[in-house]
Amino acid sequence: MRLEKCWFCSSTIYPGHGIQFVRNDAKIFRFCRSKCHKNFKMKRNPRKVKWTKAYRRLHGKDMTQDSTFEFERKRNRPQRYDRINTEKVLQAIPKISKVKATREKDHITKRLSVGRVNRRTEDRRELEQSISLVKAPSVLKEDATLTLPKQKVTVSYAQTENTPMEE
């Protein structure tokens, strides 16, 4: 039993899922679900379809080169069973996957951090420029911080003020 990769989106195909297509030149295409299969039949290039791993790798969204990829490699030669080795491998696999996962996450975070910095500077600039919309310049002169002014409660429309004039 082997877990294969979908040719279109590169996700793993578990047993009992998906379709395999064998072309006349004996090349095998495996698909994880009909979405990928239909896209393939439409002759779409996975490198241009945003949600596939191929696109993400090509456009630098996901990690491409790393030493953790070399641990997982398909070997075509059968190997004699060795209990000791197998136990070692079984212990190692979760650790390797953890390292790989953290690295991928960091790659994405690094990529997105540039945007964070930009947004911060933007915010600051906007605040500095448009503070006059919420704070009168005279108040700003007194209190130079870029915060909302302390609200001065208005004197409510008092009856007593006008009545003497009327009368």
Added chain:
Amino acid sequence: MVQFNFKGITVVPSGKEMVDIILSRTQRQTPTVVHKGYAINRLRQFYMRKVRFTQQNFHDKLSAIVDEFPRLEGIHPFYSDLLHVLYNKDHYKLALGQVNTARNLISKVAKDYVRLLKYGDSLYRCKCLKVAALGRMCTVIKRIGPSLAYLEQVRQHMARLPSIDPNMRTILICGYPNVGKSSFMNKITRADVDVQPYAFTTKSLFVGHTDYKYLRYQVIDTPGILDRPFEDRNIIEMCSITALAHLRSAVLFFLDVSGSCGYTVAQQAALFHSIKSLFLNKPLMVVCNKIDLQQLNALSEDDKRLVDEMKAEALKTLQIGGDPNAEQQVLVTMSTLTEEGVINVKNTACERILDQRVEIKMKSKKINDCLNRFHVAMPKPRDGKERPVCIPQQVLEQRAKDQEVEKEKEKRKLEKDLENENGGAGVYSASLKKHYLLANDEWKEDIIPEIIDGHNVADFMDPDILERLEELEREEGLRLAGEEGDDFEIDGDNMTPEEREALNEIRKRKKALIQEHRIKKSTAESRPIVPRKFDKDRQFTTERMGRQLSGLGLDPSKAIERVRSRSVSRGRKRERSVAADGAGDDGMEIDNDGKGSNKRLRLRSVSRSRSRSRAPVEEVIPGEGFKDKEQKVKAIKLGKKSVKKRNKDARKGEADRVILNMMPKHLFSGKRGIGKTSRR
């Protein structure tokens, strides 16, 4: 092979059928459409084609008949005589001759009419010529109709003739009717000939096959022959006579010694003598049948004498190299009922045939050529020494070893035996891992995991995976340590929560401004552009100003006071001067005045609680643009009138064209009382 198998002749159609077939074929396979407007050559060709086509087809069919029926001169005399006996040679030849003539006649007709068609000058004339040609051809065929019918009968009968190979080893059985010929035939071959107590049960020749010394023999059963002059014989008897005459075979003359066939031995002997001329050069055997009823020794003197005479005749046909038991070979007894002597008869007959054939072959010229090529070489012994078989010692040892291995194999326990011991195929499942070659035999029964966490375990297999993993983890640790420094730098410039609040507020304000502007923009055409001081909706109040100012952090009380005081004082001043002057100064002031005085008037006239209520509708407010009260009242009336109809239709405005129910049931269902319902 035409020689003895006539099953391959094609069916001969009757006259009418043939005409039908060929005419319909002409109709189908030649072009059918022609118009009188075509070029004359084309018309001529069209009809000539039809005539020629028909002639060709007749020619083919008739030739087939003539060729396939056998020519009586060209086949074995046995068959030609048989056919003559059955169908009359003359009649047969005549029929075939007629067919041949018909063929020639048709060709002539076709030729003539084609020649005529070359000069046909109109469609009609060509067509008539063609019709005439085809008509004449068909008449020819109709005239030979009886011959065709006769030939068809002949063909059917010929197909059912027994396939006798005249050159094969043959045994012929003949004699009086009811003597037991067919019973004998049934006994030695697989032929199922009818055996009945009445005479002439067998009406034609029957063929069976039997084996002797790895060779196949034909056995031919004939109908019974009666003793009468040659001319009086009927067709059935003639069949057997023909067979006797032409087939080079052994002849078994059956004799019924008991007389239960209805004829005495004397009669049978008389028959024998009358046809003994036919037995020349053929090994003859006299077979005495039905000895279970009457023994040969128990015969009367006369009968015995007659039998001896027959035997003597038969002896003549025997080979000259006289055998001691020659008598045995010539006169045999048997009984088909008790089956004694049947096999003996068959064997003797076959032997005699064989001997005769071998002798003939030896006598022929061809054998010498063959004999010259045979030579059996026998080595002459050199001396008297004995030379036995010699086997080397190693071979003997190897053989002994092989035998041992064989024995071991028998003793070794197979998987199959193991399975059978433990309950059979359904119960026991063989352990396929038994013979695994592993470093440690304890590992044989391990269950190996193949998949873990969405990865294939086999892809990770590596003897030094743990070292590499350690390296990896070390690297990872270093990397993480490095990254922590970077994080701190980025977090430096962060906003305080108050600043955040301010920013949100700014954004809200901006959005509100934009929305307002958009609304204003979209309604710009329908809104009157009025300067702010004619504030119809009364939105520019001091409260609003106060709110806004305090929102910006300023103290609004002073500003409000100032506004109020100014308005009040302005109004006062103006009132006095208006009362004095009467006429206004500049428009601006009057306007101001008007507004202010109005306000004041309002304030004065109405009590506090109602100070906020609006003016009556007819009152002209300067910002609206009316000349005077009447105009405003008229305008209001017009406005209401235009809206009334729409309101009655429950429409929201001019542009409201909504139909709530597109297909009200009362309009779209039901029959009409009068008229059609083709439109709804």
